[in-house]
Amino acid sequence: MIKKKQLQKKIARERIEILFNEAQKASRKNINLSRRYVELARKISTKYKVRIKKEYKKLFCKGCSSYFVSGKTLRSRIKNKRLIQYCYKCGRVTRYPLSAQTKKKSGI
Numbered sequence: 001m002i003k004k005k006q007l008q009k010k011i012a013r014e015r016i017e018i019l020f021n022e023a024q025k026a027s028r029k030n031i032n033l034s035r036r037y038v039e040l041a042r043k044i045s046t047k048y049k050v051r052i053k054k055e056y057k058k059l060f061c062k063g064c065s066s067y068f069v070s071g072k073t074l075r076s077r078i079k080n081k082r083l084i085q086y087c088y089k090c091g092r093v094t095r096y097p098l099s100a101q102t103k104k105k106s107g108i
């Protein structure tokens with residue numbers, strides 16, 4: 001039998017996924033709407049203590065919850081094997097090491 005909390009977390013994870021899908025769809029037309037979806041997803045994540053997937057984390061700004069659209073809300077660069085994301089809205093800079101990808105390429 002599934003415990004209530006586990007079920008809640010499962011639902012929360014699914015909802016986060018749906019919200020990011022919607023944010024992606026809305027990003028073409030309405031950036032503000034996308035941000036609303038990201039905000040909701042983040043709220044669910046804190047409320048139910050579920051983590052937002054790694055691949056989703058790179059899609060929005062941790063400062064202002066803006067959904068990243070290259071050229072619109074985001075400027076991304078690769079420098080010294082790091083991915084640098086610059087948010088146009090709040091100016092937050094996030095750096096990600098590219099080690100995971102380098103490892104794949106070199107076959108480790």
Ligand SMILES: [Zn+2]
Pocket residue numbers: 061062063064065066087088089090091092
């Ligand atoms: Zn921002």
